[in-house]
Amino acid sequence: MMLSILAVLAGGFVGGCGRYLLTRILPSPTCTFAANLIGSAVAGVAYGYATHAHTPEFFLPLLAAGVAGGLSTWSTLAKELGDMIKAKRWWRLARYLFWTVGLGIVLAWRGAWVGSLLA
Numbered sequence: 001m002m003l004s005i006l007a008v009l010a011g012g013f014v015g016g017c018g019r020y021l022l023t024r025i026l027p028s029p030t031c032t033f034a035a036n037l038i039g040s041a042v043a044g045v046a047y048g049y050a051t052h053a054h055t056p057e058f059f060l061p062l063l064a065a066g067v068a069g070g071l072s073t074w075s076t077l078a079k080e081l082g083d084m085i086k087a088k089r090w091w092r093l094a095r096y097l098f099w100t101v102g103l104g105i106v107l108a109w110r111g112a113w114v115g116s117l118l119a
Helices: 002-025 030-052 059-071 074-086 090-118
Strands: none
Touching: 002 030, 002 059, 030 059, 030 074, 030 090, 074 090
């Protein structure tokens, strides 16, 4: 249990650093979009690998909860969607939400498949 908690903390630090680097490279909301999609893919790969290989107890918390959770940012997504609502940019809001959630699900699903192949 304690090892899993430490793994989430360490993974969150790595994911948070990755998120910070993305903010330096990409403008908002492109940065948020990229971070959430990469986080979905990382979580999917980690899950697929962990379910098909003999991994240590801390493996899934480290990658799925820690790295993917620290990298992805649903709170920033909510803020950006709120800004789009205030600006009455309905079409942009619909596209952004559709592509973020839709591609996130697909990347997590395909990531799990890739992870199972790597196991």
